[in-house]
Amino acid sequence: MKITGQVLGLKELEKQLQKVAGATQGKVLRGALRKAAKPVHTDMQANLNANFNSQTGHLSESIKTKTALNKKGNHSIYDAAAYVGVYPNKKAQGLTGSALPAPLIAYWLETGVKPHILNPKELANLIAQMLQQGVQPEEIVAQLVEKGMPEDQAKKLREKLNLQENT
Secondary structure: OOOOOOOOOHHHHHHHHHHOOHHHHHHHHHHHHHHHHHHHHHHHHHHHHHHOOOOOOHHHHOEEEEEEOOOOOOOOHHHOEEEEEEOOOHHHHHHHOOOOOHHHHHHHHHHOOOOOOOOHHHHHHHHHHHHHOOOOHHHHHHHHHHOOOOHHHHHHHHHHOOOOOOO
């Protein structure tokens, strides 16, 4: 995806920045960078909320704006940058009870990979728990297929649960 934009007032900003002294210069520049990146941040959150069903808000809360300045201390607008993206957010991750970091979830959404059970023991525990709750084996297989279980794996599961094929 290509994004283009026009930035106005760089020369005026540079002149004003030179009038500000020392450590304050960096704070002023970071503030200007955050303000300039705000439309990108807002669009990114709006796109996420419009196109993906969010149950926890974990991913939306993890969209952040970060800034980077020249480490030498002589700050200039020409060696500063603002980055908007999905970053790890331990607080949101803890509040939602998710074991997955937001950047991984964002990657799944971007590439179209649905979250799935990777551990066979976890799947066996899930099936045993559902059976204890009284869910019928046919319904368990149907739910797993609906959530993205490949048909060849569903066939093996039906065999293990001694179920007839529903095809």
